[in-house]
């Protein structure tokens with residue numbers, strides 16, 4: 262497209278000469294417009310489209326440099342060449358000082374170089390405008406981006422910082438300019454805290470690009486430490502020579518914080534903030550590695566809270582969670598900072614004592630833990646009692662790696678539970694056989710209910726005076742397809758541990774009630790059926806409602822049902838027990854205290870319960886004919902106590918005539934045991950009931 266030239270001149274001689282010169286241009290003519298006054302020229306300029314102006318400084322309405330100034334102020338980006346006389350170049354030169362692109366002497370107006378000069382000026386102006394735009398674009402971009410940019414010359418002296426770099430370093434561009442980069446960018450290693458060379462310095466030394474790194478901390482001018490991610494590149498001139506370097510860096514505090522939060526979450530338990538299994542495994546592995554080089558013996562403690570499930574079931578998960586948090590806190594206070602208390606899941610905790618020298622040292626910590634947990638916890642105004650069973654394994658005897666040490670401590674913990682809870686046990690290798698057996702029974706128990714493998718046997722209770730059967734005790738049996746008849750001793754404790762005792766107990770109650778109805782329908786005089794109830798069943802929040810539903814559904818007479826509860830079950834929470842027993846009594850159910858004499862219960866408390874029957878534990882009955890005088894004394898005392906409290910007394914485990922005779926002589930009401938009959942199947946029991954006496 263032809264360039265458009267505006268000639269502003271009142272000199273009618275010059276204009277045709279200039280026009281002629283411009284039209285003679287070899288690479289195409291110019292479009293030429295003219296204005297004879299400055300006002301007209303400026304008006305034309307307003308419309309735009311003018312590529313260059315030829316300005317005669319001698320205009321009628323504004324003579325000399327004043328005309329240039331006004332024109333320049335209006336159209337400063339349009340190149341202006343002034344026209345001057347050969348002998349009067351001073352004004353023209355001054356105009357150049359003030360921004361004009363050059364001048365043309367009137368003597369050369371017809372010269373072919375005029376169009377060439379004009380074209381050069383126009384082109385140069387365009388390039389300059391382009392450069393200006395590019396620079397402006399770069400400046401705005403650099404100041405708009407979040408990344409910090411800093412550049413240096415080839416000596417490593419700062420020559421540019423964008424706004425983000427100013428903010429991050431605390432240096433303004435003015436202050437930083439000309440200073441060595443190391444002064445402005447104080448970078449230290451995030452791991453060691455030692456000073457690092459900035460990537461710019463690397464680039465200037467190597468003339469190579471420095472890829473992104475994220476292990477640096479920028480220490481700002483205000484001494485603020487900010488983790489940064491940075492990269493740098495060399496800057497080359499036209500000829501490819503290194504002239505400086507540019508570094509781009511950004512604040513990665515948020516990323517670092519997020520990463521560390523995620524790392525923490527991946528290694529810690531959400532509820533208690535204790536290390537989780539993953540972190541514990543790492544720590545045990547580290548402790549083992551250290552132990553191989555030193556004399557320390559890492560010890561693993563596996564803890565399981567006693568009766569936690571019951572608290573969770575009866576008081577709700579929120580209370581359970583708070584208790585777990587409280588327990589975590591106390592456990593932390595029982596160990597050294599070099600040890601690790603971790604939550605394994607549920608109510609299980611695993612503690613690594615990393616620096617023990619003798620296995621016995623672990624006993625001190627275990628004792629401390631038992632003591633710490635023996636103080637009740639206050640949660641939501643309620644006093645909660647818990648304790649823990651602890652299994653202990655020691656490297657290297659009990660395991661060569663984390664998994665083995667944890668597994669064996671877990672096994673030992675089960676033994677602590679079996680030993681009455683609230684104690685600790687060191688792992689022994691023979692425990693594993695029992696653990697395998699336990700696991701086997703538990704997994705088989707789970708399908709026993711669905712597969713209908715349970716049955717009830719019945720053992721008669723006999724009036725010692727008349728010899729007649731007064732009732733029966735229902736005793737659970739498990740008819741396993743491969744193992745044959747399994748006695749409760751092998752599975753009741755495991756069912757209690759894993760909570761299966763609740764559905765199993767339901768089954769027992771229903772089966773016993775159905776049997777009572779069958780016997781009643783078969784015309785057998787009402788005999789009471791005693792059913793054993795475990796602690797977990799009795800404490801279960803639905804126990805009463807479920808029992809009521811079973812009695813209603815089966816149509817059994819509640820008066821025929823006797824619940825056998827041990828002293829320890831009743832004494833655990835006297836108020837709750839008393840309230841529940843009152844409801845059961847109101848329903849018509851009888852209450853028997855099983856294994857009486859073994860629970861060391863306070864008689865004054867026992868007196869508060871509506872108890873119908875005291876069952877003297879078989880261990881006292883066995884002792885009757887043991888040869889010592891005192892042996893029968895306890896039995897005698899219980900019999901007279903029962904008589905005074907108007908409670909029936911029944912002696913269990915009667916095996917021989919001497920025991921029978923003793924009990925009869927002491928006026929014990931009833932007896933139960935092999936001397937009368939072993940537990941038998943329902944049909945056999947039915948025959949005895951019909952006869953009224955044991956076969």
Ligand SMILES: Nc1nc2c(ncn2[C@@H]2O[C@H](COP(=O)(O)O[C@H]3[C@@H](O)[C@H](n4cnc5c(=O)[nH]c(N)nc54)O[C@@H]3COP(=O)(O)O)[C@@H](O)[C@H]2O)c(=O)[nH]1
Pocket residue numbers: 720734735736737748749750753766769793794795825855856879913914915916933934935936940
């Ligand atoms: N929660 C539930 N517990 C139950 C249930 N059924 C039984 N059990 C409890 O299991 C324990 C063992 O019971 P079992 O193997 O059936 O033993 C009972 C009798 O067979 C045994 N017994 C009876 N007479 C004698 C005897 O003369 N000598 C002798 N060595 N043993 C004898 O005693 C057990 C009855 O004990 P008790 O309940 O204390 O009256 C046992 O603790 C059962 O309670 C169940 O359904 N749920």
